[in-house]
Amino acid sequence: MEPQTSQTITVTVNGETYEREVEARRLLIHFIRDDLDLTGSHVGCDTGNCGACSVIYNGQLVKSCMLLAVQADGARIETVEGLAPEDGKLHALQQSFSDHHALQCGYCTPGMLMSAKALLDANPSASEEEIRKGLQGNICRCTGYWNIIDAVKAVAR
Amino acid sequence: MLLREVEYVRPSSLDEALRLLAADDGARPLAGGQTLLNVMKARAAAPDVLVDLNAIEELKGIDLAPNGTLTIGAMTTYTELLEAAETKARPILGEVAATIADVQVRNRGTIGGNVCSNDPTNHLPPLMVALGAEMVIAGADAERTVKAEDFFLGVYLTAAGPGEVLTKIRIPAGRSDGFAAVTIGADGTCIVNAAASLNGEARVAIGCVAAVPVLIRPGGRDADAVRDAVRGADLDPPSDVHASGEYRRHLAEVVAARAIEQASARS
Amino acid sequence: MTETLSPAQPLVVEEGEEQRGFAGTNVPRKEDKRLVQGQGVYFDDVKRHGMGYAHFVRSPYAHANITSIDVSKAEALEGVYGTLIGEEVAALTDPFFQLATPPGAHIKDYALAVGKVRHVGEPVAIVVAATRELARDAADLVEVDYEPLGAVTDARRALDPETPVLHEEAGSNLSWEGVYEWGDVEGAFAEADHVVKISELHFDRFNSTPLECDGAVVEYNRGTGQWTIHTNNQFPGFAAIMMGPAMRTGLDKLRFVTQDIGGGFGNKITSHPQLVACCLLARKLHRPINWTEWRTEFHLTMSHGNERWFLDTEVAVKADGTLLGFRTKALDDAGAFLRYEPLGGVIWAQVTPGCYRWRNVRLDFTQVVTNKAPCSPNRGYSRMQHLWFTERMIDIVAHELGLDPVEVRKKNYVKAEEMPYTTPNGCVYDSGDYARMLDVALELIGYEGLAERRADAESRGKLFGFGIGSTLDSGTNNFGQSRLINPELQFSGNNEVATVKLDIFGEIVVTLGTTPQGQSHETTAAIVVADILGVTPDDVNVRAGHDTYWNSHAGFSGTYASQFAVTGLGAVKGAAEKLAGEIKKLGSVILGCPESELELADGFVRMKANAEAALPLMACGAIINANNAGLPEDLDVTLNARYVYRPPFELPDVERKYGNLTLTYAAQVHAALVEVDPETGVYEIVQYAAIDDCGKRIHPQIVEGQVMGATAHALGAATHETFTYDAEGNLLTPNFYDYHVPHAMDMPPLKTGYIESPSPFTALGTKGMGEGGGAGIHAVCAALQDALAPRGRPVVYDSCNPYHRVWELLQDPEASRRRVEVISK
Numbered sequence A: 001m002e003p004q005t006s007q008t009i010t011v012t013v014n015g016e017t018y019e020r021e022v023e024a025r026r027l028l029i030h031f032i033r034d035d036l037d038l039t040g041s042h043v044g045c046d047t048g049n050c051g052a053c054s055v056i057y058n059g060q061l062v063k064s065c066m067l068l069a070v071q072a073d074g075a076r077i078e079t080v081e082g083l084a085p086e087d088g089k090l091h092a093l094q095q096s097f098s099d100h101h102a103l104q105c106g107y108c109t110p111g112m113l114m115s116a117k118a119l120l121d122a123n124p125s126a127s128e129e130e131i132r133k134g135l136q137g138n139i140c141r142c143t144g145y146w147n148i149i150d151a152v153k154a155v156a157r
Numbered sequence B: 001m002l003l004r005e006v007e008y009v010r011p012s013s014l015d016e017a018l019r020l021l022a023a024d025d026g027a028r029p030l031a032g033g034q035t036l037l038n039v040m041k042a043r044a045a046a047p048d049v050l051v052d053l054n055a056i057e058e059l060k061g062i063d064l065a066p067n068g069t070l071t072i073g074a075m076t077t078y079t080e081l082l083e084a085a086e087t088k089a090r091p092i093l094g095e096v097a098a099t100i101a102d103v104q105v106r107n108r109g110t111i112g113g114n115v116c117s118n119d120p121t122n123h124l125p126p127l128m129v130a131l132g133a134e135m136v137i138a139g140a141d142a143e144r145t146v147k148a149e150d151f152f153l154g155v156y157l158t159a160a161g162p163g164e165v166l167t168k169i170r171i172p173a174g175r176s177d178g179f180a181a182v183t184i185g186a187d188g189t190c191i192v193n194a195a196a197s198l199n200g201e202a203r204v205a206i207g208c209v210a211a212v213p214v215l216i217r218p219g220g221r222d223a224d225a226v227r228d229a230v231r232g233a234d235l236d237p238p239s240d241v242h243a244s245g246e247y248r249r250h251l252a253e254v255v256a257a258r259a260i261e262q263a264s265a266r267s
Numbered sequence C: 001m002t003e004t005l006s007p008a009q010p011l012v013v014e015e016g017e018e019q020r021g022f023a024g025t026n027v028p029r030k031e032d033k034r035l036v037q038g039q040g041v042y043f044d045d046v047k048r049h050g051m052g053y054a055h056f057v058r059s060p061y062a063h064a065n066i067t068s069i070d071v072s073k074a075e076a077l078e079g080v081y082g083t084l085i086g087e088e089v090a091a092l093t094d095p096f097f098q099l100a101t102p103p104g105a106h107i108k109d110y111a112l113a114v115g116k117v118r119h120v121g122e123p124v125a126i127v128v129a130a131t132r133e134l135a136r137d138a139a140d141l142v143e144v145d146y147e148p149l150g151a152v153t154d155a156r157r158a159l160d161p162e163t164p165v166l167h168e169e170a171g172s173n174l175s176w177e178g179v180y181e182w183g184d185v186e187g188a189f190a191e192a193d194h195v196v197k198i199s200e201l202h203f204d205r206f207n208s209t210p211l212e213c214d215g216a217v218v219e220y221n222r223g224t225g226q227w228t229i230h231t232n233n234q235f236p237g238f239a240a241i242m243m244g245p246a247m248r249t250g251l252d253k254l255r256f257v258t259q260d261i262g263g264g265f266g267n268k269i270t271s272h273p274q275l276v277a278c279c280l281l282a283r284k285l286h287r288p289i290n291w292t293e294w295r296t297e298f299h300l301t302m303s304h305g306n307e308r309w310f311l312d313t314e315v316a317v318k319a320d321g322t323l324l325g326f327r328t329k330a331l332d333d334a335g336a337f338l339r340y341e342p343l344g345g346v347i348w349a350q351v352t353p354g355c356y357r358w359r360n361v362r363l364d365f366t367q368v369v370t371n372k373a374p375c376s377p378n379r380g381y382s383r384m385q386h387l388w389f390t391e392r393m394i395d396i397v398a399h400e401l402g403l404d405p406v407e408v409r410k411k412n413y414v415k416a417e418e419m420p421y422t423t424p425n426g427c428v429y430d431s432g433d434y435a436r437m438l439d440v441a442l443e444l445i446g447y448e449g450l451a452e453r454r455a456d457a458e459s460r461g462k463l464f465g466f467g468i469g470s471t472l473d474s475g476t477n478n479f480g481q482s483r484l485i486n487p488e489l490q491f492s493g494n495n496e497v498a499t500v501k502l503d504i505f506g507e508i509v510v511t512l513g514t515t516p517q518g519q520s521h522e523t524t525a526a527i528v529v530a531d532i533l534g535v536t537p538d539d540v541n542v543r544a545g546h547d548t549y550w551n552s553h554a555g556f557s558g559t560y561a562s563q564f565a566v567t568g569l570g571a572v573k574g575a576a577e578k579l580a581g582e583i584k585k586l587g588s589v590i591l592g593c594p595e596s597e598l599e600l601a602d603g604f605v606r607m608k609a610n611a612e613a614a615l616p617l618m619a620c621g622a623i624i625n626a627n628n629a630g631l632p633e634d635l636d637v638t639l640n641a642r643y644v645y646r647p648p649f650e651l652p653d654v655e656r657k658y659g660n661l662t663l664t665y666a667a668q669v670h671a672a673l674v675e676v677d678p679e680t681g682v683y684e685i686v687q688y689a690a691i692d693d694c695g696k697r698i699h700p701q702i703v704e705g706q707v708m709g710a711t712a713h714a715l716g717a718a719t720h721e722t723f724t725y726d727a728e729g730n731l732l733t734p735n736f737y738d739y740h741v742p743h744a745m746d747m748p749p750l751k752t753g754y755i756e757s758p759s760p761f762t763a764l765g766t767k768g769m770g771e772g773g774g775a776g777i778h779a780v781c782a783a784l785q786d787a788l789a790p791r792g793r794p795v796v797y798d799s800c801n802p803y804h805r806v807w808e809l810l811q812d813p814e815a816s817r818r819r820v821e822v823i824s825k
Ligand SMILES: Cc1cc2nc3c(=O)[nH]c(=O)nc-3n(C[C@H](O)[C@H](O)[C@H](O)COP(=O)(O)OP(=O)(O)OC[C@H]3O[C@@H](n4cnc5c(N)ncnc54)[C@H](O)[C@@H]3O)c2cc1C
Pocket: A047, A048, A049, A066, B028, B029, B030, B031, B032, B033, B034, B035, B036, B037, B038, B053, B074, B075, B099, B100, B101, B102, B105, B108, B109, B110, B111, B112, B113, B114, B115, B116, B117, B119, B121, B122, B123, B124, B160, B164, B165, B166, B167, B187, B188, B189, B190
């Protein structure tokens, strides 16, 4: 294998497999949003601080602006678009976010939901403190987090 | 967010990685990417080739020897560090790892990348120095071991030079360790941090006050001795928007003393 | 975190009248379904064939002449579609219209720097290319030569003779000045038993940093000459009147479209320069243009909150703590351009006496330009600065005179029985009961048990502090106030538009003129319409977003300045009532009875006396739209109602600077408990209470959400958020590493409460809300001052108190105490 400025990658996103040629320099978030047109994941910073781009990557929560798309060759990725179990139904976290008014502008919400999902997947009975820690990588500028924490708490067992 | 053009390659063995790094002066290892990609986004650095270390099994894994020595692969993530059974032998490792940034960063960031980037505000450089860690570096033709206190040379500059890879970090047995920091918000960037260890000689290493962690060997093992030693070290920390040099110098004393108090509470 | 409590249930202090309909209930938010599924459409989700990506070339200097720009290398790069530089902008457009009188009026402001740059990050050129990365590559190839000039970053030095002048046309760095004086200020000071002098207070520069930065996708239709601007600009009405004349085009050629916006907080009002640049590029390059602003760019250039100094303040106080008056010199740092300024020079006057009965006030307002990012509205715009100042005065007076801050507040608050209360400058506080709100705050914060908490904290080596922030959220501007800064301006009053129609299959469709950024307008509008038309909010389809093609906008349309609950819902109510009237008119024809005998209920228009005699709304829609043969010729029913809500305003008296500047006054009283580590200055907010009164609450949960959001902003601003510059004009906090906004682990335990004082002046008893007046900043400053008092009584003089500043106060309390002097008779 020799270094290349672009390569063809195969990525499974929300169960669907995509094959695309991508520049090595392209960040995974831009690949997801611009190349795959999955615009649910967002960009809120340029330094990896905000978590708006959070996705679950091979079972682990990551910020997709902190990975190159080419690194995702062969990876399984879950984004907010894949969260609802089926059309017309919401995931328990999605419903709880709505019930608790855990979103206002909704810009942080996709990333926040993925963080919450990763947290509860690993720790279904997360305590409030664990929830705060689990959401620490996601900035929300609208809600002050209190309602988000409540929303996740309501789903935690 | 927009990187300069770069070549990418993901070798599956260390030898291959070393070959690729040697082949191009502008090649850089890519570990967790949690610093390197940010620097590239800002175009503050623009390597020609990224040699992704993520597929190299030999750089992963944690080994606990019967004598308590931990050998940690450079590509071990913070999450692995805090979850692994082996690291419970030196609890401070997991405790500090758990306070680095956030889940996402901990899932990707590696112990090797943390020390190799040697950002002065990073958590692990002072910790490695205080614990008396040894860094194992592989070059094109040889492997060598460097003591942590000799490893850090400057901001983004370490003994792992161009073409080399830090492969593992060896940490001796011990439990009497402490870590204290003043951060910008909970689990935020460190304004000043300090790690202390009382296994054998007392060692305190202070971060954020110079380009490299400042190692202090206080005369005694209590907080007063540490404060005296920090005062005697004539620190000249940088000033920035979060702290004046004077404030940092003061905090250095405070966090060093707190780190040693935590360490002695565990001895 | 020491404690992790979630907010308690809001404490209901006053039950509203008996509940009818959906108003006052927490119906599910209509916006949520799409947003939780990642199906929102934010500007950057809009994709167009052949779209080019714009990247801005920005100044690395705070102040410099541009000697040359060479774009040839950039244009030669493969994949680059073209460029735009200041010279072209100057040829194709006119400078933006200035709100100021001279000298500010002379400032020339274009979409790109022309000849000179005046702050780091100022756009100098734009490159458009096939991908984002290529555009960035090409931007690096644009060669700009600069001749650096000296910079001014400290407003206090801006008018010194040796200070470099930013805008030579203006003659100096003065952009606007005005003297405000009401009551008998001299008399008040003559009557005072104590005069408390405060030499210098500083309200820091920050903004609310919405998570989504600015941007647009701009298309140009060559056939019609019209631009379609998909943008997150939050005040298209304002953007249009800035852009149209500059672009020498009619306003209908500028179509603004927006669906979802990722937060705004006022920071997205002044993106018109960038939008003009994108329009020029779309036309020049014959292709749609995507402009995505990155976080660092946002921090460097967009909408900083006004930084303000209060100099030589004097407060006149009676021995019993009665506040008679104050005088001060406000020095406002506007940054490099006046994009919405100098409106900040008058907006503060909406809340001249804060929550207090100060009758005699003099404020000399001076605004200067500096080599920093331009200031523009930020949640609590200009009032927050002034309210912080009033709260600082209260607490400093209390501390210096040994009075109880609670008692001083209670003694001097405007009283419930005085409402509506006319302030010294003619503003009318519509309703409220601040003292009662304070009581609720004290109860929630555990005021009774404070001594124990203090003792407990002290036993752990901590300094303990308690602070109150009482503040106002004035909403629904009378734009006539702009005449106090420039009598020539032809703005006054306010308005907002809504349309409600009943469609062929009975679908109720609402369009709004507003541009919500999370304020849930779809939901609250649906509630109001549902209650009037006798349906459920689920039956009401409120179109998401804003589109100037929908014909549901007016000159002041947008979402800013705490007004939707009044102007937006006022328009919705008006339109729904108009539609209801038409439905009854039609019902009376079909059912053959007078309109007065009809009601709208359960999806029908029906006879009050006989529910069987009913016509479903669906039938009404069908009859008018598709089955109208035989209807009386004079039946004036379209089932498409448009209503413009116009609040009852008069022109203010420009000479006396007197008049009602805003329609409603929501109020907040917050209380904070802090624990300070005396060794480091590190502190933690250990308990927080926020009490809100915004009149009638249409959807309590949404109101709560706004209260929490405003609280979080204030806590961030009080602790870490600052746009600090070095002497050369470099921004030291250009990203979320150095500009630390609160994260989940930073939030204190919160308790919220409310009272409801319906506004007598609005259609629904609502008041504008959401800005929160910075109460958290005031409360934290007060709590810190209380906590530090045992250590030499330092004076908290800055709105932002990061750890280092607290430590400095602890180290050298005298330095801060030199700012204060008490002269007693
Ligand atoms: C939002 C955010 C907050 C953060 N906060 C903190 C914090 O509070 N404390 C903290 O300590 N860190 C923090 N970090 C940084 C983070 O810990 C990084 O993971 C770490 O600095 C670098 O590790 P990495 O594995 O990501 O390395 P990379 O970014 O991949 O690499 C860093 C550098 O080291 C070199 N390198 C990496 N591995 C090797 C190797 N094995 N041999 C030779 N050279 C190598 C690379 O070439 C590169 O130059 C934060 C990061 C983010 C995004």
